Amino acid sequence: MSDFFDPLFSxxxxxxxxxxxxxxxxxxxxxxxxxxxxxxxxxxIFPIEQFQEAANIITREGKDIMQYGTTEGYPPLKxxxxxxxxxxxxxxxxxxxxxxxxxxxxxxxxxxxxxxDEGDYVVCEDPTFLGAxxxxxxxxxRFLTVPCDENGMQVDLLPDLIEKTLAEGxxxxxxxxxxxxxxPLGCDLSLERRKKLLDIAKRYGILILxxxxxxxxxxxxxxxxxxxxxxxxxxxxxACSFSKILAPGTRVAWCAGDKDLIRKMTVFKQGTDVCTSVxxxxxxxxxxxxxxxDSFLPRIIDHYRNKRDxxxxxxxxxxxxxxxxxxxxxxxxxxxxTTPGIRADRLLExxxxxxxxxxxxxxxxPTDSGGDNNFRMxxxxxxxxxxxxxxxxxxxxxxxxx
Numbered sequence: 001m002s003d004f005f006d007p008l009f010s011x012x013x014x015x016x017x018x019x020x021x022x023x024x025x026x027x028x029x030x031x032x033x034x035x036x037x038x039x040x041x042x043x044x045i046f047p048i049e050q051f052q053e054a055a056n057i058i059t060r061e062g063k064d065i066m067q068y069g070t071t072e073g074y075p076p077l078k079x080x081x082x083x084x085x086x087x088x089x090x091x092x093x094x095x096x097x098x099x100x101x102x103x104x105x106x107x108x109x110x111x112x113x114x115x116x117d118e119g120d121y122v123v124c125e126d127p128t129f130l131g132a133x134x135x136x137x138x139x140x141x142r143f144l145t146v147p148c149d150e151n152g153m154q155v156d157l158l159p160d161l162i163e164k165t166l167a168e169g170x171x172x173x174x175x176x177x178x179x180x181x182x183x184p185l186g187c188d189l190s191l192e193r194r195k196k197l198l199d200i201a202k203r204y205g206i207l208i209l210x211x212x213x214x215x216x217x218x219x220x221x222x223x224x225x226x227x228x229x230x231x232x233x234x235x236x237x238x239a240c241s242f243s244k245i246l247a248p249g250t251r252v253a254w255c256a257g258d259k260d261l262i263r264k265m266t267v268f269k270q271g272t273d274v275c276t277s278v279x280x281x282x283x284x285x286x287x288x289x290x291x292x293x294d295s296f297l298p299r300i301i302d303h304y305r306n307k308r309d310x311x312x313x314x315x316x317x318x319x320x321x322x323x324x325x326x327x328x329x330x331x332x333x334x335x336x337x338t339t340p341g342i343r344a345d346r347l348l349e350x351x352x353x354x355x356x357x358x359x360x361x362x363x364x365x366p367t368d369s370g371g372d373n374n375f376r377m378x379x380x381x382x383x384x385x386x387x388x389x390x391x392x393x394x395x396x397x398x399x400x401x402x
Contacts, residue, residue: 034355034356036377036381037358042307056286058282065278068278071270072099074282074285077252077282078100089229099255100252100254101252102253103253105135108176108209111255112139112141119140119142123144123158124145124177126370129184142170146161151193153177155196174206174208180212180214180331185336187327191225194227198227201235202235208227208231209237212240216245218330221330237256238256240254245300252284304333310384314392317392318388323399323402324339334377336376337374337377342398342402347398348375350397358377
């Protein structure tokens with residue numbers, strides 16, 4: 001049957017690449033395998049009873065919420081988002097500035113529909129979230145990458161990169177940055193660099209996509225002002241999600257930005273899925289209205305802080321510290337590991353044989369160049385006991401390759 005489809009597949013279908021994270025899932029299904037690969041929340045902390053209570057809205061308003069809804073999003077939920085995010089946004093958002101999406105990945109897709117023509121450039125961190133760059137690649141975008149350190153994107157390198165690209169006739173449409181507890185690096189973009197990034201984007205007329213799926217899951221330190229809150233020119237599109245602070249299965253996220261941009265994205269969404277599930281949007285709103293988001297979020301933060309600390313302790317107890325290093329994240333879901341003398345692909349092969357899995361660092365480099373001695377570890381999903389056992393197995397694999 002494959003011979004039948006070969007001439008029918010589009011160029012995009014022929015060139016599309018599967019997610020390395022999804023591809024590794026068949027490994028973690030093996031009996032006894034411990035996975036630090038997928039960036040998944042812990043189902044043990046899902047607020048099931050509270051969300052069941054929120055489901056009562058179906059009885060009360062089912063005739064309305066089981067009907068088609070507006071593409072822009074369920075108005076009561078937009079009201080809540082406007083109020084609840086005001087401290088992070090710097091002000092209350094207007095309805096016309098908010099679009100409710102089916103997960104924050106849809107924000108990237110809709111923005112690419114609105115801005116990207118084949119061959120246009122996107123600036124992003126090197127490395128960065130492979131789900132986002134995969135979507136951009138499907139829209140025929142090309143990448144300009146900027147290296148990172150413990151304070152995020154090295155934005156001082158941007159002007160020369162932009163000038164060179166513009167001089168060669170390139171079109172740069174937006175800058176993609178994960179500002180808090182970066183995926184995969186775990187670092188924050190510092191306040192000084194956020195200000196510089198905004199200045200640079202304004203100078204060259206480039207949009208910023210500020211992706212912040214983990215910003216509400218901070219364990220240590222003070223919140224850093226969002227780039228959106230500092231923007232006075234409407235050149236920042238902010239994206240966030242209920243995936244990490246409620247549950248990813250809701251597939252409810254939102255973005256905030258200039259009304260004209262939101263309108264263009266909304267029109268593309270009309271042709272994509274008509275609207276995000278109104279039933280689920282209403283349930284999320286009811287959950288929030290009942291106060292469960294505010295009351296439950298501290299429990300989520302404490303739960304994941306303890307998991308991070310358990311993994312940190314396991315690292316110090318079981319890993320050969322002369323062979324590996326890392327930066328302790330102040331929030332989010334991930335550790336970024338560095339093994340200067342050992343290739344991560346060889347380590348993964350050895351680790352899988354011992355029953356532990358992670359994601360190769362090379363998967364997160366948009367230009368497919370880098371990360372040979374890096375890998376990502378998610379600390380949120382595994383139980384504390386599995387974390388101890390998995391890190392111990394990882395330490396054994398490292399020592400055997402030394």
